[in-house]
Amino acid sequence: MNADGTIVARKLCKSFGRHQVLRDIDLTVKAGEISCIIGPSGSGKSTLLRCVNGLETVDRGVLKVNGEDFGYVEKDDAYHAVRPKRLAEQRARIGMVFQQFNLFPNMTAESNVMSGPVLVHKKDRAASRERAQELLARVGLEGCGHKYPAQLSGGQQQRVAIARALAMDPTIMLFDEPTSALDPERVGEVLSVMRDLAGNGMTMLLVTHEMGFAREVADEILFMDEGIAVERGDAREVLANPREKRTKAFLERVL
Amino acid sequence: MDVIDTTMTRSRPVPLLLPEDKKRITPKRPRDYVAWAVAIAIVAGLVWTAVTNENYHWPVVFSYFTTETILEGLLVTLFLTAASMTLGTLLGLVLAVMRMSPQRPVSGLAQLYIAFFRGTPVLVQLIFWFNIAALYPHLSIGIPFTGVSTPVDVNAIMTPMTAAVVGLTLNQAAYMSEIIRGGFASVSRGQHEAAESLGMSGFTKLRHVIIPQTMPAVIPATGNQVIGMLKETSLVSVLGVADLLQSAQAIYARNYQTIPLLIVASLWYLIMTLVLSVPQSMIERRFSRSTRTRLTPAATSAGPGTGPGAGAGQAVPTTRESLL
Numbered sequence: 001m002n003a004d005g006t007i008v009a010r011k012l013c014k015s016f017g018r019h020q021v022l023r024d025i026d027l028t029v030k031a032g033e034i035s036c037i038i039g040p041s042g043s044g045k046s047t048l049l050r051c052v053n054g055l056e057t058v059d060r061g062v063l064k065v066n067g068e069d070f071g072y073v074e075k076d077d078a079y080h081a082v083r084p085k086r087l088a089e090q091r092a093r094i095g096m097v098f099q100q101f102n103l104f105p106n107m108t109a110e111s112n113v114m115s116g117p118v119l120v121h122k123k124d125r126a127a128s129r130e131r132a133q134e135l136l137a138r139v140g141l142e143g144c145g146h147k148y149p150a151q152l153s154g155g156q157q158q159r160v161a162i163a164r165a166l167a168m169d170p171t172i173m174l175f176d177e178p179t180s181a182l183d184p185e186r187v188g189e190v191l192s193v194m195r196d197l198a199g200n201g202m203t204m205l206l207v208t209h210e211m212g213f214a215r216e217v218a219d220e221i222l223f224m225d226e227g228i229a230v231e232r233g234d235a236r237e238v239l240a241n242p243r244e245k246r247t248k249a250f251l252e253r254v255l
Numbered sequence: 256m257d258v259i260d261t262t263m264t265r266s267r268p269v270p271l272l273l274p275e276d277k278k279r280i281t282p283k284r285p286r287d288y289v290a291w292a293v294a295i296a297i298v299a300g301l302v303w304t305a306v307t308n309e310n311y312h313w314p315v316v317f318s319y320f321t322t323e324t325i326l327e328g329l330l331v332t333l334f335l336t337a338a339s340m341t342l343g344t345l346l347g348l349v350l351a352v353m354r355m356s357p358q359r360p361v362s363g364l365a366q367l368y369i370a371f372f373r374g375t376p377v378l379v380q381l382i383f384w385f386n387i388a389a390l391y392p393h394l395s396i397g398i399p400f401t402g403v404s405t406p407v408d409v410n411a412i413m414t415p416m417t418a419a420v421v422g423l424t425l426n427q428a429a430y431m432s433e434i435i436r437g438g439f440a441s442v443s444r445g446q447h448e449a450a451e452s453l454g455m456s457g458f459t460k461l462r463h464v465i466i467p468q469t470m471p472a473v474i475p476a477t478g479n480q481v482i483g484m485l486k487e488t489s490l491v492s493v494l495g496v497a498d499l500l501q502s503a504q505a506i507y508a509r510n511y512q513t514i515p516l517l518i519v520a521s522l523w524y525l526i527m528t529l530v531l532s533v534p535q536s537m538i539e540r541r542f543s544r545s546t547r548t549r550l551t552p553a554a555t556s557a558g559p560g561t562g563p564g565a566g567a568g569q570a571v572p573t574t575r576e577s578l579l
Contacts, residue, residue, distance in 0.1 A: 091452055091454045092454025096448075100443075104446065104450075106464075106468050115453065115455075119459050119463055120456075120459070164453070165452075
């Protein structure tokens with residue numbers, strides 16, 4: 001069975017020193033599903049997301065992305081870390097969008113979008129450029145390809161970052177608070193690009209504070225607090241009728 | 256009194272300015288004139304003594320300024336600077352990458368190297384390399400554990416020139432690696448993460464994403480190193496390498512015109528450092544092109560540690576044009 005676009009986590013644990021940031025987290029994202037992780041700052045939601053593409057390593061637990069163990073191979077005694085090259089291959093199939101955009105400032109918007117296909121997949125430059133222009137048009141930035149990130153607004157930069165991730169033809173897109181560093185007026189343009197992606201059946205896992213957006217597009221919501229997955233369920237159900245007290249208290253504060 | 260006032264304004268017609276139209280100026284104060292006077296006096300005094308003091312022997316300076324020996328020495332100095340800077344920078348880059356390796360033995364080796372070569376004087380290192388044959392008189396270049404090897408006479412290889420290049424290069428590499436490491440530190444963690452999340456290998460990431468971004472931090476410091484190196488090469492005169500200083504010394508050893516020939520050498524060093532500073536500022540401008548616009552409000556939102564409200568988010572269309 002093709003398990004592309006799925007994420008399965010069982011009893012994930014992760015500590016920074018003595019501080020345990022993830023405690024026995026369970027998570028399932030089916031192909032084409034949109035999952036939101038919400039919770040107060042410091043609850044471990046970003047860490048969980050970063051584990052899914054290997055920016056953080058997991059201490060214990062099962063993590064399968066696209067149906068295969070991520071970053072490690074299961075042996076009799078333990079999970080053994082894979083070689084960097086294999087890890088890079090696995091990562092290339094997962095798109096990541098950062099809160100601070102992290103565009104490469106030394107490259108134009110177009111070169112940013114082309115960087116993955118050309119430098120990683122060694123694809124033809126001309127074809128990649130054409131594809132980059134298509135993707136930039138798709139995120140509403142037609143004709144901005146020659147600009148450097150510093151010449152673009154935050155919202156535009158974030159849309160270039162989304163196009164850059166899409167250029168790798170990912171099976172899963174991860175978003176780490178993609179609108180938190182933006183002006184309130186610029187949030188909408190990024191959300192509309194994400195809405196378009198969601199409508200096209202992309203598997204998405206996002207950490208967000210945009211409850212309205214979560215209610216509108218998300219299939220599932222995971223509420224985290226102090227490294228624990230407090231509540232998980234249908235997005236509209238959790239937002240409207242939270243079962244847990246902590247979820248209720250959090251939602252009352254942010255809504 | 257009234258009468259006098261009106262006559263005065265009539266005799267010197269002052270255009271009537273409204274207070275809101277008046278420019279604001281800072282009148283010159285006495286200290287501004289004093290500063291000029293003192294500076295001019297000092298320069299004039301220096302010129303005066305240079306011209307009137309016979310011991311400078313300016314005619315001798317001019318007659319030797321472009322002698323063949325001096326010009327050849329100049330070429331040697333330039334060659335030494337270029338060779339040891341190029342090799343030193345390459346080795347420095349390797350050391351900087353090693354130094355940042357997560358593997359302790361690798362970074363430890365680089366640290367050891369840097370500590371040793373920064374902790375001992377260049378002059379001592381140069382003499383040391385020149386006399387290395389006393390330590391290892393015979394080296395064998397070959398493949399270990401096989402019979403294939405060629406014995407090398409270290410004394411024959413370690414000419415003054417080789418010792419000079421080796422000594423300056425190894426020393427320069429230690430300094431360059433620290434400069435390059437500083438450049439790496441100036442690139443935010445997010446850039447590494449973005450490159451890794453695209454699946455870039457370590458080498459691709461360094462080559463295409465990280466190293467280009469270190470340039471604005473590395474280039475100015477490297478420019479200083481080049482100028483420093485140009486002057487540092489004068490140390491090799493102790494090994495008898497016929498560089499600029501050694502050539503000047505060789506001439507005044509024969510004709511005892513010590514001061515004029517030192518002036519010749521100094522003038523050449525001065526000219527070369529001034530000439531070198533031109534490409535330095537050009538390269539500096541070239542590499543800061545894509546980062547200069549970071550100063551605009553639109554760009555601050557891209558930087559790490561953005562506070563609330565810092566991401567003003569407007570593109571500043573004129574900035575780039577105005578820079579070009």
